[in-house]
Amino acid sequence: MRTVIIGGVAAGMSAASKLKRLNPNCEVVVFERGKETSYGACGLPYYISGVNKDENLLRIRTADAFIASGIDLRLCHEVLAVDSAHKSVQVKNLTTGEESFCSYDQLVIATGADSILPPWPGSTLNNIFTLKSIEDANCIRAAAQQAQRIAVIGGGYIGLEMVEAFHKMGKEVLLFEKDSHVLTSFDVEFSELVEAGLAPYVAALHTNESVVGFEGKDTVQRIVTNKGIYEVDLVLVAVGVRPNTGFLQGCNLATLDNGALLIDEMMRTSIPNIWAAGDCASVRHKLLQKDVYIPLATNANKQGRYLAENIAGQHHAYLTALGTAMIKIGEMELGRTGLSEKEAIVNNVAYLTTIIQNTDHAPYYPGGEDITIKLVFSAESGVVLGAQLFGRQGVALRTDVMAACISAGMTVKQVGELDFGYAPPYAMPWDALHVAANVSESLFVKNSKKRSGSLDI
Amino acid sequence: MRTVIIGGVAAGMSAASKLKRLNPNCEVVVFERGKETSYGACGLPYYISGVNKDENLLRIRTADAFIASGIDLRLCHEVLAVDSAHKSVQVKNLTTGEESFCSYDQLVIATGADSILPPWPGSTLNNIFTLKSIEDANCIRAAAQQAQRIAVIGGGYIGLEMVEAFHKMGKEVLLFEKDSHVLTSFDVEFSELVEAGLAPYVAALHTNESVVGFEGKDTVQRIVTNKGIYEVDLVLVAVGVRPNTGFLQGCNLATLDNGALLIDEMMRTSIPNIWAAGDCASVRHKLLQKDVYIPLATNANKQGRYLAENIAGQHHAYLTALGTAMIKIGEMELGRTGLSEKEAIVNNVAYLTTIIQNTDHAPYYPGGEDITIKLVFSAESGVVLGAQLFGRQGVALRTDVMAACISAGMTVKQVGELDFGYAPPYAMPWDALHVAANVSESLFVKNSKKRSGSLDI
Numbered sequence: 046m047r048t049v050i051i052g053g054v055a056a057g058m059s060a061a062s063k064l065k066r067l068n069p070n071c072e073v074v075v076f077e078r079g080k081e082t083s084y085g086a087c088g089l090p091y092y093i094s095g096v097n098k099d100e101n102l103l104r105i106r107t108a109d110a111f112i113a114s115g116i117d118l119r120l121c122h123e124v125l126a127v128d129s130a131h132k133s134v135q136v137k138n139l140t141t142g143e144e145s146f147c148s149y150d151q152l153v154i155a156t157g158a159d160s161i162l163p164p165w166p167g168s169t170l171n172n173i174f175t176l177k178s179i180e181d182a183n184c185i186r187a188a189a190q191q192a193q194r195i196a197v198i199g200g201g202y203i204g205l206e207m208v209e210a211f212h213k214m215g216k217e218v219l220l221f222e223k224d225s226h227v228l229t230s231f232d233v234e235f236s237e238l239v240e241a242g243l244a245p246y247v248a249a250l251h252t253n254e255s256v257v258g259f260e261g262k263d264t265v266q267r268i269v270t271n272k273g274i275y276e277v278d279l280v281l282v283a284v285g286v287r288p289n290t291g292f293l294q295g296c297n298l299a300t301l302d303n304g305a306l307l308i309d310e311m312m313r314t315s316i317p318n319i320w321a322a323g324d325c326a327s328v329r330h331k332l333l334q335k336d337v338y339i340p341l342a343t344n345a346n347k348q349g350r351y352l353a354e355n356i357a358g359q360h361h362a363y364l365t366a367l368g369t370a371m372i373k374i375g376e377m378e379l380g381r382t383g384l385s386e387k388e389a390i391v392n393n394v395a396y397l398t399t400i401i402q403n404t405d406h407a408p409y410y411p412g413g414e415d416i417t418i419k420l421v422f423s424a425e426s427g428v429v430l431g432a433q434l435f436g437r438q439g440v441a442l443r444t445d446v447m448a449a450c451i452s453a454g455m456t457v458k459q460v461g462e463l464d465f466g467y468a469p470p471y472a473m474p475w476d477a478l479h480v481a482a483n484v485s486e487s488l489f490v491k492n493s494k495k496r497s498g499s500l501d502i
Numbered sequence: 503m504r505t506v507i508i509g510g511v512a513a514g515m516s517a518a519s520k521l522k523r524l525n526p527n528c529e530v531v532v533f534e535r536g537k538e539t540s541y542g543a544c545g546l547p548y549y550i551s552g553v554n555k556d557e558n559l560l561r562i563r564t565a566d567a568f569i570a571s572g573i574d575l576r577l578c579h580e581v582l583a584v585d586s587a588h589k590s591v592q593v594k595n596l597t598t599g600e601e602s603f604c605s606y607d608q609l610v611i612a613t614g615a616d617s618i619l620p621p622w623p624g625s626t627l628n629n630i631f632t633l634k635s636i637e638d639a640n641c642i643r644a645a646a647q648q649a650q651r652i653a654v655i656g657g658g659y660i661g662l663e664m665v666e667a668f669h670k671m672g673k674e675v676l677l678f679e680k681d682s683h684v685l686t687s688f689d690v691e692f693s694e695l696v697e698a699g700l701a702p703y704v705a706a707l708h709t710n711e712s713v714v715g716f717e718g719k720d721t722v723q724r725i726v727t728n729k730g731i732y733e734v735d736l737v738l739v740a741v742g743v744r745p746n747t748g749f750l751q752g753c754n755l756a757t758l759d760n761g762a763l764l765i766d767e768m769m770r771t772s773i774p775n776i777w778a779a780g781d782c783a784s785v786r787h788k789l790l791q792k793d794v795y796i797p798l799a800t801n802a803n804k805q806g807r808y809l810a811e812n813i814a815g816q817h818h819a820y821l822t823a824l825g826t827a828m829i830k831i832g833e834m835e836l837g838r839t840g841l842s843e844k845e846a847i848v849n850n851v852a853y854l855t856t857i858i859q860n861t862d863h864a865p866y867y868p869g870g871e872d873i874t875i876k877l878v879f880s881a882e883s884g885v886v887l888g889a890q891l892f893g894r895q896g897v898a899l900r901t902d903v904m905a906a907c908i909s910a911g912m913t914v915k916q917v918g919e920l921d922f923g924y925a926p927p928y929a930m931p932w933d934a935l936h937v938a939a940n941v942s943e944s945l946f947v948k949n950s951k952k953r954s955g956s957l958d959i
Binding site: 055085087088091092096097102103105331341342343344345346347363364365366367368369370371372373378380382407408409410411439441442443444445446448449450452453455459460462463464465466467468469470471472474475476478 | 548900931
């Protein structure tokens with residue numbers, strides 16, 4: 046039995062490895078368009094800034110190691126088309142230009158997503174980059190070393206990490222965001238905390254400002270927006286990603302609006318024997334019970350692994366995602382999981398929300414820092430729907446605590462009662478999460494009384 | 503209505519404050535034997551070592567603030583006896599020596615626990631201490647400044663924190679533990695990791711060694727054990743605590759074997775209108791469904807608060823404890839929650855266990871550290887029963903994640919599927935907890951097949 050996997054990074058190589066471990070005799074062929082396999086894309090900003098100087102650390106597992114494990118991994122091979130009727134793919138060897146066909150019994154599409162570079166006038170000038178591959182990172186790094194003034198377009202995760210990276214390199218950084226706030230996957234209170242905290246890292250923060258185009262001779266010299274013109278030596282565009290599924294046109298695979306392949310709980314596409322995983326595919330949101338697009342490495346790795354188990358004849362439903370994410374921006378640490386207030390509103394959820402400030406550990410151990418926690422919870426049941434956290438330490442892993450609580454369907458009351466640990470360097474006897482949950486429970490009780498007409502204040 | 507509370511530290515003041523907030527018109531009288539109220543006892547080692555130089559930071563809330571909130575707080579007042587038939591307590595003013603009676607409608611016993619100082623010969627010599635109060639801490643700090651060679655007796659949480667504290671003060675520290683290992687609330691693998699890590703902090707670690715007595719003239723000069731005699735200038739005894747319930751003799755209150763007051767889920771003792779909370783009381787273990795003794799500030803604070811809600815007419819069952827605890831010992835960070843393997847064995851639980859080593863964050867961000875995780879889980883259902891973690895960072899809060907998972911009754915498979923966040927400074931796409939859970943799930947599946955006779959290897 047031959048399984049063909051298109052794409053050899055997170056989801057693809059997770060699937061290939063797991064499949065080979067489960068079934069050493071099956072044939073696993075992986076076609077990867079690029080020169081690299083299985084690298085830590087999220088580590089690229091730290092490689093560019095020089096925080097990590099060793100490119101090889103980005104390579105989680107080498108192509109040779111995969112090949113030695115029995116996987117038929119072919120780098121620089123691009124799949125041009127899929128013929129699902131004849132169960133074969135058309136492949137181009139990018140080194141030789143040669144084209145061929147490869148038949149499959151099972152096909153896995155794990156082509157990921159490409160960074161979006163909008164067709165702005167001038168966008169083909171030199172020194173305008175997007176960031177996805179190690180090659181991109183090396184180009185950006187080399188160019189940035191010669192640059193003085195850098196524009197980052199897009200205030201999402203990658204944009205903000207690159208602001209920090211360029212600042213660390215001693216560059217003057219301009220940040221442009223077309224929305225009214227950066228980090229729109231968080232609620233506005235958190236965006237504002239980040240914007241305030243960005244001051245040491247950016248020369249100027251331009252929100253509500255849209256790029257119109259670029260000017261320059263060969264190399265970019267100016268960025269033109271709806272509000273002004275700015276001299277720059279280098280531009281990093283980080284305005285989002287697009288599922289890499291264009292080559293499947295004509296296959297009639299069901300997709301989300303943005304082209305991400307719609308998959309079921311077993312990670313099957315709408316065509317038999319074709320599976321998909323990772324940033325080219327949908328994921329089921331645990332709370333919304335809808336298929337959504339959350340292109341994160343966490344989902345990609347899990348989907349790849351579980352999909353392989355399913356191909357091997359097991360039954361591993363992908364138990365859905367919460368959009369849990371964490372980010373470090375300079376001294377700031379943020380995390381989010383579940384629904385933001387914005388998402389609750391858009392999805393017509395009857396919610397309540399609280400925001401509290403507390404400390405990450407006891408005042409009688411030095412180094413304590415403020416931590417801000419916002420909970421979104423059901424007005425009807427008190428079940429926690431979402432958490433957002435901001436601080437300087439102890440934030441990321443508390444986000445994971447809340448991801449576990451939300452997955453378990455806990456109410457704010459139950460979170461307030463959890464037996465968290467306490468030691469002065471790490472927490473208080475009532476952890477900051479307890480405080481957030483207890484304040485939420487008070488609001489929930491008060492609101493329930495009001496709704497039932499029994500509130501006497 | 504008058505509520506009398508005996509004991510004004512964690513559980514007592516939590517109860518007093520909550521009761522006064524819920525019912526501002528009720529009379530709340532607190533009798534506290536000592537001169538201090540509501541201090542962070544767990545912060546004392548860091549105050550002794552000078553890591554925290556400000557004694558006032560230990561005082562979470564001052565007596566004046568409690569009194570201003572309407573609580574009738576009487577420091578230096580010891581309750582000598584309780585007359586439950588007449589609903590009154592006999593109180594001695596320790597400043598004047600005057601004795602009096604105080605009637606109650608509801609009585610809360612929150613007298614905590616005293617450090618055990620076994621009646622070893624010579625134990626009344628100067629410079630032999632136990633650590634409980636700020637006063638103790640000041641005495642130890644002053645004496646330690648003059649000392650050179652210090653013996654710590656007992657390798658539990660306080661003993662180990664004090665080893666670090668004395669080491670930080672530049673002292674030569676001898677640690678004595680009568681058991682074969684330190685930190686017996688963890689399994690032996692973790693005790694051994696700690697023992698190896700203690701090397702820079704102790705001049706000598708004497709396990710399997712029991713104290714026989716002390717020698718000296720006025721001040722301690724030698725510690726005598728079953729194996730030798732050692733010159734020392736100061737001794738800290740940290741061999742455990744004993745519930746402070748001796749004054750209740752004759753009350754016929756139901757207790758555990760060690761004298762801790764047995765309380766029900768509402769925190770009621772066996773006598774009507776008498777409640778108890780904190781280190782003088784039992785707590786229900788969530789997994790064992792047994793009343794056990796876990797004298798931790800976390801339990802004390804929750805019990806005090808929930809008890810007040812119940813006195814105020816609400817119904818807040820204390821939803822049981824997992825024995826979650828965390829500790830920093832020098833560079834080492836440890837956490838535990840739920841059942842250790844030892845506890846699983848003692849309680850006849852059909853368990854499986856795995857231990858893994860992973861990294862706390864991505865290799866392409868500097869500063870990653872190893873993290874060791876042991877899971878104990880049901881051989882029948884795969885439900886997680888316990889977790890123990892060891893490392894240098896990212897350990898304590900991952901323990902809280904596991905506390906949430908265990909509280910929710912998750913299986914190892916479900917933990918492996920949780921949507922934890924990922925960013926290179928904080929985690930890997932598969933977090934160390936995922937790895938531990940996935941390895942455990944593999945063992946569980948293999949074991950289940952073996953049990954059902956369908957294993958073919």
